[in-house]
Amino acid sequence: MKLKRYSSADKPLRKAVELSPDKETANDTLAENLFQISKSVRVNGKTGEEIDVLRKVVYFNPEHIPAHERLSDVYDKRLSGVIAITHCIIIQIILSEKTAKRIVPVACSP
Numbered sequence: 001m002k003l004k005r006y007s008s009a010d011k012p013l014r015k016a017v018e019l020s021p022d023k024e025t026a027n028d029t030l031a032e033n034l035f036q037i038s039k040s041v042r043v044n045g046k047t048g049e050e051i052d053v054l055r056k057v058v059y060f061n062p063e064h065i066p067a068h069e070r071l072s073d074v075y076d077k078r079l080s081g082v083i084a085i086t087h088c089i090i091i092q093i094i095l096s097e098k099t100a101k102r103i104v105p106v107a108c109s110p
Contacts (some may be wrong), residue, residue: 006036017060031061038070047074063094 013030020026038053051074057067072087 006033006040009033010037027060031057031064031067034060035064035067038067042070047078050074062090065091065094068094 010030010033013026013033016026017023017030034053034057038050038057041050041053051071054067054071054074057064058071061067068087068091072084072091075081075084075087
């Protein structure tokens with residue numbers, strides 16, 4: 001992926017996920033590759049195809065915040081407010097969960 005050959009990397013990455021569906025790294029890598037592909041689709045003005053690709057991104061990595069942000073923007077422009085808001089809410093949930101994980105409980109003495 002470092003050479004930005006996202007389309008050619010798609011098939012081997014899908015195979016890696018197929019062979020190891022529980023491996024988070026494979027899913028995350030495929031999701032990021034798909035996100036990069038969605039950017040080129042967006043440049044070509046294919047909104048429907050962009051949505052399809054972005055939905056695959058969040059399927060393989062439900063915590064991919066940039067994909068949720070872009071889905072929210074695209075659905076908002078298509079006047080699908082409920083779906084746009086849903087993706088905003090998902091982002092807020094992900095961020096709040098990440099923040100909660102960083103909070104270290106402090107033992108209080110009586």
